[in-house]
Amino acid sequence: MTIHARNLRGLAIATAVTVTAALVLVFFYAPLDANQGFVQKIFYIHVPLAIVSLVGYCLGGVYGIGYLRTGDRKWDMRSYCAIHMSLIFSIGGIITGSIWAKASWGHWWLWSVPTLVSYLIVILLYCTYQPLRFSIEDPERQAQYAAVFSVVAGAxxxxxxxxxxxxTQFIHPHVLNLQGGNMPGSMKLAFYTSLLGISLLFATLMKFEMAAKQTRIETRRLRRALVGEDAVRPLGRTVAPS
Amino acid sequence: MRTAAAILRKDLLLELRTLETLPAMTLLAVVTLVIFHFGLNLDVLSGQLAAGVLTVTLLFSAMLAINRLFVAEREQGGFDAFLLAPVDRTAMLFAKAGALFLFMAVLELIAVPAFALLLSPPRLGHSLPGLVLVLFLADIGFAVIGTFVSAIAVHTRARDLIGPIIGLPLLLPALIATARGIGPLLTRHASGSPPGRWLAVLALYDLVNALLAIGLFDFLLEE
Incomplete structure (x- = not known):
């Protein structure tokens, strides 16, 4: 089978265990926030989603460099899947962020929060990644241009x-900084566990997507070899690497 | 550099003879200012509002030029000829960014007086050197990112759509810095010098994007 499917089971189990542990820690171990109460629990989902998606975008750029240096299509697949997953995660991040903002500041959206605004701009930019790919028919050129885009967007x-x-003058809470933040230890433990859980979830889903896409390519190649070129209809235009 | 100068001369000559892009840009700028007047229902703009109106007007006019930048090369086989020639491919980036920069400068020569005339922002004459400085840095940003986006978009099927949707988010930081840099110049008690912080941000943004574009432009020209 394809190399992408290797380790997928182990990764999936590790993800399930860590995410469960994180949820247990968040709901039963971490104390209630003194000001915000139960609503603050969304922080343990929102912040990891945001961090992981931003790291994923930058990762997409790094894979893009890999493609430009080597011309190997597997880097294009990685870059595509990283950005695709990051887009899904960041939409999750912005929705949870909006809910949190409504609960703790009273507004669904605040222009005075730079983290929120820059996050929105980044999402708007990456929303053009798929239309860009879709509008280039030649697969080689699609991969090439997508890689260039991913590098520029990553920077x-x-x-x-x-x-x-x-x-802007910021009011976004700064719970994380280089000095280690201002959370009590129990909150920190819950937060880092859920950060790890979400990261593992990202890795699993990305690996799963790559395996699925690779398998599709492989199957089509084999069918073409077995029953002839004409029996396998062309996919038509596609956004994903093919 | 000689190659870049040759391509730039070709582009300017082409523009001079056909007058395709620049008249459209200036017309769009003036119409946008009129639209802003009616949309906002204000006769006189000042401060951040005036700066925003000017910056957005310039940005939209720039989008027109960005969409047209490589169309002649694409339609008349200029790309193939350029790729066959034994020259450095980055020359194309310098030439096209230079052309876009000059288009923006000419546009501003008309759009800024029109802006002064139609929306009479206060202290514009007093702040003019500062405004020119901010617009100079902004134009470099527009030129570099615009050339880059245009080179991506020209090979796509829906190039008129892909250009703006990628270009506008990429230009947003430059737009923020430009508008915030111009804002204090157009208040009633303007000192006339733009805020150094935003000049620095704009210059930094220009520099990073220029380096990225120089590094990556080769990949956009491969056939």
Whole structure:
């Protein structure tokens, strides 16, 4: 079978265990927040989703560099799956963030929060990744242009956060900083466990997507070899690497 | 560099003879200012609002030029000829960014007086050197990112759609810095010098994008 499917089972089990442990810690171990009460629990989902999706975008850029350097299609597949998953995670992140903002600040959306605004801009940029791929028919060129886009957009992520942060006075809570943040230990444990859980979830889903796409390509290749070129209809235009 | 100069001269000559892009850009800019006047229902704009209106107007006009930038190369086989020639491919980036920069500069020569005339922002004459400085840095950003986006979009099927949807989010940080840099210049008590922080941000953004574009442009020209 394809190399992508290797280790998938182990990774899936590790993810299930860590996510369960994180949920147990969040709901039964971490104390209630003094100001916000139960609503603050969404923090343990929202922040890891946001962090993992941003890291995933940058990862997509790194894989893009890999493709541009080697021209090997497996890097394109990695870059595509990383960005695809990050997009899904970041939409989750922005919805949970919005719910949290409504509960703790009273508004669904706040322009004065730079982290929120820059996150939205990054999502808007990455929403164009799939239309871009879709509008290029030649698979080679599609991969090439998508890789260039992923590198530029990956570099755009930190720059955009810097500029937007400079432009507003921030009220977003800074629970994480280089000094280790200001959370009590029990909260920190729950947070890091759920960060690990979400990261593993990202890795599992990305690996699963790659395995599925690779298997589809492989199956089509085999069928073409077995029953002849004409028996396998072309896929038509596709966004994913093919 | 000589190659870049040759392509730039070709582009400027082409524009001079056909007058395709620049008149459309300036017309769009003036119409946008009029639209803003009616949309906002204000006769006089000042401060951040005036800066935003000016920046957005310039941005939309820039989008027109960005969409057209590589169309001649694409339709008349200029790309193939360029790829066959034994020259550095980055020359194309420099030439096209130079052309876009000059288009923006000419556009501003008309759009800024039109802006002053139609929406009479306060202290514009007093702040003019500062405004020119901010717009200079902004134009570099528009030129570099615009060339880059245009080179991506021109090979796609729906190039008129792909250009703006990728270009606008990529230009947003430059837009923020430009608008915030111009805002204090157009208040009633403007000192005339733009805020250094936003000049620095704009310059940094230009620099990073220029380096990225130089590094990656080759990959966009491969056939």
């Amino acid at each position: 755009f992520v930190p720059m955009n956060f810097l500029v937007v942060r400079l432009s």
